[in-house]
Amino acid sequence: MALAVVTGAARGIGFAISNRLADDGWTVAMLDVDGEAVTTAASKIAGAIGVGVDVADEPAVEATFDAFGETPGLVVNNAGIVRFGPLMDLELAKFEAVLRVNLTATYIVARAAARRMAKAGGGAIVNITSMNGVAPGPNAGSYGAAKAGVALLTQQMAVEWGHLGIRINCVAPGLIDGGMSEPIYSDPSIREARESKVPLGRLGSSEDIAAAVAFLGSSQASYITGQNLLVDGGVTMSIIAHLPRPAAVDTVGMTK
Numbered sequence: 173m174a175l176a177v178v179t180g181a182a183r184g185i186g187f188a189i190s191n192r193l194a195d196d197g198w199t200v201a202m203l204d205v206d207g208e209a210v211t212t213a214a215s216k217i218a219g220a221i222g223v224g225v226d227v228a229d230e231p232a233v234e235a236t237f238d239a240f241g242e243t244p245g246l247v248v249n250n251a252g253i254v255r256f257g258p259l260m261d262l263e264l265a266k267f268e269a270v271l272r273v274n275l276t277a278t279y280i281v282a283r284a285a286a287r288r289m290a291k292a293g294g295g296a297i298v299n300i301t302s303m304n305g306v307a308p309g310p311n312a313g314s315y316g317a318a319k320a321g322v323a324l325l326t327q328q329m330a331v332e333w334g335h336l337g338i339r340i341n342c343v344a345p346g347l348i349d350g351g352m353s354e355p356i357y358s359d360p361s362i363r364e365a366r367e368s369k370v371p372l373g374r375l376g377s378s379e380d381i382a383a384a385v386a387f388l389g390s391s392q393a394s395y396i397t398g399q400n401l402l403v404d405g406g407v408t409m410s411i412i413a414h415l416p417r418p419a420a421v422d423t424v425g426m427t428k
């Protein structure tokens with residue numbers, strides 16, 4: 173069975189991705205800065221191993237890849253953090269911490285994977301971005317910029333690494349009922365307000381994201397690279413659906 177690596181896999185979306193990839197026949201290496209939690213999480217998935225590692229620590233990431241003893245066929249950059257606060261007052265340390273885990277660490281892990289995949293004849297990488305990288309969330313600090321950066325970096329990697337047989341894409345989750353958003357959706361009024369804005373009428377699940385990752389990491393996506401697939405029930409593109417227009421207006425602009 174081929175090896176798949178998932179970062180930020182101790183909980184939330186990363187755990188669901190690991191579960192799905194194991195169901196699809198991958199042997200999964202689950203990486204997380206929370207070593208104890210990822211070891212426990214890996215014990216719940218057949219054949220999986222848990223590794224405690226900070227993905228923003230390049231020597232530690234390189235050592236982790238060396239220790240696998242085989243080249244992964246799929247690497248999923250899922251580890252991410254958010255630090256909220258208005259841009260006017262946000263502490264620089266929070267701004268930079270979010271860039272480091274979401275953007276810089278994605279580069280560190282993707283490059284460690286790609287150097288090895290290039291020698292092995294290719295592979296697939298999937299980076300987890302966010303709807304926040306397409307439409308900015310107020311008070312989300314550098315999170316949206318980091319995720320937009322990941323999307324563009326992914327395109328650049330796709331251009332530079334395509335001839336090496338490496339495909340690299342993003343999955344951009346929308347409003348997800350789980351993971352880091354749990355505290356948001358534990359408020360019933362916020363939950364209802366948000367759900368009501370989604371064209372498909374519900375919040376997304378971690379499993380919805382895992383299904384998209386599984387597809388982009390599989391041979392079924394063998395001609396897809398450099399894409400940022402929004403998995404959001406249609407919410408990101410639906411702003412005009414929420415703007416009123418007088419019912420009496422049935423024509424605008426020139427009529428002939």
Ligand SMILES: NC(=O)c1ccc[n+]([C@@H]2O[C@H](COP(=O)([O-])OP(=O)(O)OC[C@H]3O[C@@H](n4cnc5c(N)ncnc54)[C@H](O)[C@@H]3O)[C@@H](O)[C@H]2O)c1
Nearest residue numbers: 180182184185204205226227251252302345348351352353
């Ligand atoms: N849940 C959502 O609503 C949502 C929406 C859009 C995008 N996302 C993205 O999905 C991904 C997963 O989010 P989640 O909701 O499962 O979050 P989560 O907080 O539940 O899990 C993230 C995991 O990443 C790990 N992690 C953090 N920093 C790390 C580091 N430096 N090295 C290794 N591991 C580290 C954490 O320990 C944690 O286990 C993130 O990239 C996030 O930005 C989530």
